[in-house]
Amino acid sequence: MNALLDPVTTAARLAPAALARAIEDLLRDPTVEVPQRLVQALPGGGTLFVMPALDGRVAITKLITYTPANAGTGRPAIQGDVVVFDVGTGERLLVLDGPTVTARRTAAVSLLAAQRLAPCPGGPLLIVGAGTQGRAHLEAFAAGLPLREVRVASRSRASAQALVDLALSLGLRASVVDDPAAALADCPLVVTCTPASGVVLDGAPRHDAFVAAVGAFTPRMVELSPRLCRHVAAHGGIVVDTPDARHEAGDLLQAGLEVGAFPSLADVVLGRAAPAGGPVLFKSCGWAGWDLAAARCALGR
CATH class of the missing domain: 3.30.1780.10 (ornithine cyclodeaminase, domain 1)
Incomplete structure (x- = not known):
């Protein structure tokens, strides 16, 4: 070949x-x-x-x-x-x-996690970050979940509108939102895929929320506030993409959480772990697998 x-x-x-x-x-x-x-x-x-x-x-x-x-x-x-x-x-x-x-496999990992763990796979979906990963996650979730509506938040209004236009072309309802934290109340599906240079999402997600955080893949990077991460750890469940996240998951490490104690996606797929109810945070850092x-x-x- x-x-x-x-x-x-x-x-x-x-x-x-x-x-x-x-x-x-x-x-x-x-x-x-x-x-x-x-x-x-x-x-x-x-x-x-x-x-x-x-x-x-x-x-x-x-x-x-x-x-x-x-x-x-x-x-x-x-x-x-x-x-x-x-x-x-x-x-x-x-x-x-x-x-x-990188874009396609990261979004597909999030899709698999959502298929396994999201209480409300039909959304609405909130995407924070409208770059390459935002587009890949929109396409993946639209292809693999019964998604009907998307809301997009980005520092760039033009980028957010471009992603909304793509969602509309896929037959979804879509709109730009200025305050992603406020949109948490209406969106049980959430993806954060920013450059992870600072917190972009604070506050408590819904009880039936699934949050996939993919932007931060080093200990110094962060997208989610410590308060949000600790809330999910206390009231729901956290799943990491692989055990390597214990060295890399900046969002969780900066929240002071013991990352090595959380189950991995393999644990979920192989039946060694299951959601216990409440919000789910899926932390993705990347893996050659x-x-x-x-x-x-x-x-x-």
């Missing part, structure tokens, strides 16, 4: 519902191995991520840079590739566009 896929072709191979199923299949696969990722600080404030993973048939390495200083320059903050190899022959099978994989699932999906496996 040995194909180099551009962003459009990469996206076409990663349909949200199929990718969510591939992620669930990966969590059930005992042959999957995910070594610790390398995170290397770069001069100028950027970061290089080297993220390998493998199963009995394929091995991948995700090579991406994260450059926050690119915001507003026209250059993407995330750049790179996912290289896919056959473990038997060593042959390179695919090179996937890294930012597209999700990129392996995307590679398997792109290969049609």
Whole structure:
């Protein structure tokens, strides 16, 4: 095969519902191995991520840079590739566009978590942050949940309106909201996908809320207030994407919570944990296993 896929072709191979199923299949696969990722600080404030993973048939390495200083320059903050190899022959099978994989697999992980954990999967959905991840989550939730209505909050009114327009084109009711905290009262589905440079959501979510927080993936990054995180821990349940979140989940760490005590998405999928009632916070930090699932999906496996 040995194909180099551009962003459009990469996206076409990663349909949200199929990718969510591939992620669930990966969590059930005992042959999957995910070594610790390398995170290397770069001069100028950027970061290089080297993220390998493998199963009995394929091995991948995700090579991406994260450059926050690119915001507003026209250059993407995330750049790179996912290289896919056959473990038997060593042959390179695919090179996937890294930012597209990152956006699609992150949203598909949130979708799988919502399918398993959201008390009210029909929404309305509140999306805080109208960039690439906001768009990916809108498309994934629209494809995999019985969603009918979306509300969008963003620092950029133009970006929020563009995401609303996309929602309308998908047949959903949609509107821009100026105060995301106030919208919590009406929205049992919530996604925060901002650059995580400061708290964007405070206050208590609904008793039947599902909140997916995906923007913060280092101890210093944050989107949710400590008060919100502690409220969910006390009155509902917190699930992390992987146990690695104990080192990375800035929202939870800054709230003073013992992150290692929370169940992971694998625990939910494998029946080792179940929601106990009340609001659910799903904290996503990223994992090379999700990129392996995307590679398997792109290969049609």
